[in-house]
Amino acid sequence: xxxxxxxxxxxxxxxxxxxxxxxxxxxxxxxxxxxxxxxxxxxxxxxxxxxxxxxxxxxxxxxxxxxxxxxxxxxxxxxxxxxxxxxxxxxxxxxxxxxxxxxxxxxxxxxxxxxxxxxxxxxxxxxxxxxxxxxxxxxxxxxxxxxxxxxxxxxxxxxxxx
Amino acid sequence: xxxxxxxxxxxxxxxxxxxxxxxxxxxxxxxxxxxxxxxxxxxxxxxxxxxxxxxxxxxxxxxxxxxxxxxxxxxxxxxxxxxxxxxxxxxxxxxxxxxxxxxxxxxxxxxxxxxxxxxxxxxxxxxxxxxxxxxxxxxxxxxxxxxxxxxxxxxxxxxxxxxxxxxxxxxxxxxxxxxxxxxxxxxxxxxxxxxxxxxxxxxxxxxxxxxxxxxxxxxxxxxxxxxxxxxxxxxxxxx
Numbered sequence: 001x002x003x004x005x006x007x008x009x010x011x012x013x014x015x016x017x018x019x020x021x022x023x024x025x026x027x028x029x030x031x032x033x034x035x036x037x038x039x040x041x042x043x044x045x046x047x048x049x050x051x052x053x054x055x056x057x058x059x060x061x062x063x064x065x066x067x068x069x070x071x072x073x074x075x076x077x078x079x080x081x082x083x084x085x086x087x088x089x090x091x092x093x094x095x096x097x098x099x100x101x102x103x104x105x106x107x108x109x110x111x112x113x114x115x116x117x118x119x120x121x122x123x124x125x126x127x128x129x130x131x132x133x134x135x136x137x138x139x140x141x142x143x144x145x146x147x148x149x150x151x152x153x154x155x156x157x158x159x160x161x162x
Numbered sequence: 163x164x165x166x167x168x169x170x171x172x173x174x175x176x177x178x179x180x181x182x183x184x185x186x187x188x189x190x191x192x193x194x195x196x197x198x199x200x201x202x203x204x205x206x207x208x209x210x211x212x213x214x215x216x217x218x219x220x221x222x223x224x225x226x227x228x229x230x231x232x233x234x235x236x237x238x239x240x241x242x243x244x245x246x247x248x249x250x251x252x253x254x255x256x257x258x259x260x261x262x263x264x265x266x267x268x269x270x271x272x273x274x275x276x277x278x279x280x281x282x283x284x285x286x287x288x289x290x291x292x293x294x295x296x297x298x299x300x301x302x303x304x305x306x307x308x309x310x311x312x313x314x315x316x317x318x319x320x321x322x323x324x325x326x327x328x329x330x331x332x333x334x335x336x337x338x339x340x341x342x343x344x345x346x347x348x349x350x351x352x353x354x355x356x357x358x359x360x361x362x363x364x365x366x367x368x369x370x371x372x373x374x375x376x377x378x379x380x381x382x383x384x385x386x387x388x389x390x391x392x393x394x395x396x397x398x399x400x401x
Contacts, residue, residue, distance in 0.1 A: 032235055056330070073266055
């Protein structure tokens with residue numbers, strides 16, 4: 001089961017890379033809902049630069065990291081817009097996966113570790129079994145085949161109550 | 163193609179208010195981390211990384227809405243709440259916003275607390291409350307799941323947009339001459355339309371995952387456990 005989860009994650013990641021790396025070039029370049037609301041009262045030219053009037057967006061200041069090599073979803077020094085946007089998207093997806101996935105991986109409950117008192121006490125929503133009270137068998141040295149067998153039998157008993 | 167600042171920029175909200183929301187967001191995210199630990203296991207952790215990466219990708223895809231010259235993009239709170247639950251979901255959106263602010267120069271670093279409050283916290287919370295409600299009252303079918311995803315996504319976007327209006331009322335740097343209602347209205351209408359796009363993307367994505375790997379959809383867990391026709395009766399295999 002765990003291997004199949006990683007397989008799914010791999011496929012999903014490929015989809016994300018495709019979206020950020022290629023499809024992103026066909027995204028609308030109009031200001032989004034927030035920006036356009038803040039531009040209300042101003043006149044703008046074809047490049048969405050303010051040409052007159054008065055609006056909240058005029059107070060906007062430079063980003064702290066406007067000189068970042070990846071600022072504004074492009075890569076500094078890459079001339080082709082297509083490549084610049086696409087590559088920055090690819091970097092962003094991989095970076096987000098690494099940062100997010102890494103943090104979540106470190107935060108996770110280590111159920112199969114086999115130490116009894118790892119019970120994650122608070123069921124967050126009360127709608128799923130969260131008992132992680134350690135395996136009843138205690139003998140699964142790195143067995144990847146089927147995490148479901150790791151689940152204590154209590155889980156099954158609690159299942160159909162919802 | 164070159165504009166693409168999608169979140170609150172520096173200077174739009176004053177420093178003190180931004181700082182207060184920064185502290186608020188930090189406290190709330192800490193709470194989310196504590197609650198998320200109960201959900202995060204060997205299966206959910208990689209899935210949560212994927213959800214964050216996927217939201218980053220789809221946020222780049224600004225789509226036109228029906229009013230001229232305005233676009234919208236996914237916020238992702240409802241999608242994350244459906245796939246990985248509210249606590250981990252809020253953290254997923256926050257990770258995306260942090261990466262965008264620190265690496266892509268999108269959304270001021272000083273404004274990060276404001277952006278996180280609106281999109282990661284308010285958006286996800288509103289979405290999850292609706293998800294919990296709708297999954298209870300709607301039929302347990304793909305159509306029911308689709309409607310849940312669509313409605314919760316749409317509403318969460320409008321709620322997030324009004325979070326910004328509240329922040330602007332507290333610390334906006336331009337005197338609107340008492341016309342805050344105008345800003346609220348403009349934001350609401352634009353984000354109602356964006357919410358339709360958000361709803362379609364969310365419903366499509368969640369239905370796809372539910373079809374391929376229903377066990378990876380957090381919001382379906384309790385439902386499936388409660389369903390009478392579950393095939394595997396032992397050892398928590400239904401999950």
